[in-house]
Amino acid sequence: MKHHFDNADVPAGCPAHQNVQLYGPEFGSDPEAHYAYLRAQGPSAPVDIAPGVPVELVTGYDASLHILQNPATFVRDARRWNALKEGRVPEDSPALPMMSYRPNALFSDGAAHARLRQAVTDSLATVDELQLVRQAQQSADYLISRFSSDLRGQAELMAEYAQPLPLLVFSDLFGCPPDIGDRVITGISGIFEGTPGADVTLGGALAELIALKHRRPGEDLTTRLMRHSANLTDEEVLHQLVTLLSGGTAPLAAAIGTSVALYLNGDWPADLPAEDAVVQTLWNYAPIANYAAHYPTHDVELAGRILRAGDPVLISFAAANTDPKLSEHRELLSSKAHLAFGAGPHACPAKDPAFMIAVTAMETLLNRLPDIEMRVAFKDLAWAPAPWSRSLVTVPVRFTPRAVKPTAAQSGAASATHTAHVPTAGAVPQPGATRPKQQPKGGLFSRFLAWTRGE
Incomplete structure (x- = not known):
């Protein structure tokens, strides 16, 4: 089912100067509508992944692949996370267990x-x-x-x-x-x-x-x-x-x-x-669905948006896999070209x-x-x-x-x-x-x- 939003019908958190809220029952019941709204902003857009935790969410397939395949510019070490270093992430945030640094391959x-x-x-x-x-x-x-x-x-x-x-x-x-x-x-x-x-x-x-x-x-x-x-x-x-x-x-x-x-x-x-x-x-x-936080090593421009060094950039594997632009050449892609495994x-x-x-x-x-x-x-x-x-x-x-x-x-x-x-x-x-x-x-x-x- 396709959803179309107008100014009076947008996902929670979308009114002017607020980020889309990528959590809670409203998002859980219809994430595709949220992704469609975000795609209208470009291949990436700001969202709140949890209360008080803003991140840049990448919804485009090509943009996601670009970030995933460029480890020199986009690194995974969460100790670079600006908001966390500055004490701006709530101590009880559900984002911390998912995004905080651990000494494993995922965050190295x-x-x-x-x-x-x-x-x-x-x-x-x-x-x-x-x-x-x-x-x-x-x-x-x-x-x-x-x-x-x-x-x-x-x-x-x-x-x-x-x-x-x-x-x-x-x-x-x-x-x-x-x-x-x-x-x-x-x-x-x-x-x-x-x-x-x-x-x-x-x-x-x-x-x-x-x-x-x-x-x-x-x-x-x-x-x-x-x-x-x-x-x-x-x-x-x-x-x-x-x-x-x-x-x-x-x-x-x-x-x-x-x-x-x-x-x-x-x-x-x-x-x-x-x-x-x-x-x-x-x-x-x-x-x-939405994970793999990356941290730009320097300010980077992505389709007109500036991704600041040290601010988290998350990949929406769910949105990237269903990017409408893929439909033009989906039949040419390998069945394993999805990003579900990164x-x-x-x-x-x-x-x-x-x-x-x-x-x-x-x-x-x-x-x-x-x-x-x-x-x-x-x-x-x-x-x-x-x-x-x-x-x-x-x-x-x-x-x-x-x-x-x-x-x-x-x-x-x-x-x-x-x-x-x-x-x-x-x-x-x-x-x-x-x-x-x-x-x-x-x-x-x-x-x-x-x-x-x-x-």
């Missing part, structure tokens, strides 16, 4: 960035693709098993499937034992939910994991980061793990939920491959694993529950109001109840922490049938591992 430049990123990319390159698909399938089957036998035949896929699935996969890839995996999931989930003390929980769990890998190294990402020739300190390893978790879980959950909802909505052909469905989601509903030296190093996980999650769900359908039309679903991501709040579905149980491992495949099993769909439970035995104690990761062992 030059040689420091190259060193940290190389350690991450080299470690990710050792992940076996078939093993990753098996891990994703196994995690998907476990989560489906938790709601598929419900005689109501209903589930809410964001909370019960899309959100926990990446957390299980990453905990496995990191080589977490059950108790640490439970706390990693609790911590990162709490950070996204704004739970007090969640960052302490996550940091403590990862520090314990690193200490464990010093004593008992394994075939996992944590050990590979620690043993990389870049000689990362334990603190640096911890922050790279946090970056992988934060950048690879919530956006991945959004991509899974949106892809499934769009597919089930019936707008796409029934035989559309899952790979194409996920690509369409990444183009039209970029999970990381571009340039800071492009997501885990884009290929993330894409495989999203595709596997979608395929497994459709295969295990072949008659699954939406209970609410896609157009009536609510979106989270945060400016950083484009994520559905809920994806309510219905299906014919059936059991999903683990079976013996095939071809002796093993993950970093446990023997892999390939669950299969079983018979539909009948009324009055014996209820499943009580779930093992512990958190989500502990219960998942126990399920893979048939406990």
Whole structure:
């Protein structure tokens, strides 16, 4: 749906001398209208990303690509942020956890960035693709098993499937034992939910994991980061793990939920491959909507606007991907030319694993529950109001109840922490049938591992 604003019908915060507010329910309910209004100002425009936090938002595809591919002029080190250095950012601002400097590849430049990123990319390159698909399938089957036998035949896929699935996969890839995996999931989930003390929980769990890998190294990402020739300190390893978790879980959950909802909505052909469905989601509903703060090293002119040195310039991946100017030559672009994973030296190093996980999650769900359908039309679903991501709040579905149980491992495949099993769909439970035995104690990761062992 296209929206047109006149002087009496503009997004919140747009009256004269005020920035567009890129947060809150009004923005969350219709971000496309806000982007359309901003595009009328040029390839970039000033917005408030949070109360009292002005930034320059880049909405044009070409302008976004120019900034992402010019690290000499546009750097990522948030310690350059003028307003933060001058005490003009509210201490309780929700922008601080998203934009403040951290000693990781995301917020580094030059040689420091190259060193940290190389350690991450080299470690990710050792992940076996078939093993990753098996891990994703196994995690998907476990989560489906938790709601598929419900005689109501209903589930809410964001909370019960899309959100926990990446957390299980990453905990496995990191080589977490059950108790640490439970706390990693609790911590990162709490950070996204704004739970007090969640960052302490996550940091403590990862520090314990690193200490464990010093004593008992394994075939996992944590050990590979620690043993990389870049000689990362334990603190640096911890922050790279946090970056992988934060950048690879919530956006991945959004991509899974949106892809499934769009597919089930019936707008796409029934035989559309899952790979194409996920690509369409990444183009039209970029999970990381507005992020990647850059800081000009000197005053820069962009289409007649002056971007001041040290003032944050954010990329609207969502707006850039849907830039109307792309429609003129969209058919000439590669299907991977979208900016959902960024571009340039800071492009997501885990884009290929993330894409495989999203595709596997979608395929497994459709295969295990072949008659699954939406209970609410896609157009009536609510979106989270945060400016950083484009994520559905809920994806309510219905299906014919059936059991999903683990079976013996095939071809002796093993993950970093446990023997892999390939669950299969079983018979539909009948009324009055014996209820499943009580779930093992512990958190989500502990219960998942126990399920893979048939406990």
